[in-house]
Amino acid sequence: MLSNIGIPGLIIILIITLIIFGPKKLPEIGSAIGKTLAEFKKSTKEIMSDEESTESKNS
Secondary structure (H helix, E strand, O other), rough: HHHHHHHHHHHHHHHHHHHHHOOOOHHHHHHHHHHHHHHHHHHHHHHHHHHHHHHHHHH
């Protein structure tokens, strides 16, 4: 889905984001998104490791 956006689409999204939030808020928004993605990645790794340990106990 996102692979079909292309460079012009990303530029339009960036311009709309600048208009809505302003240039001062963009670093805060980027930081929040980065922290959210890092926490999601950490949680999924924990779930996968729990699942693997459960499978090894059952075997």
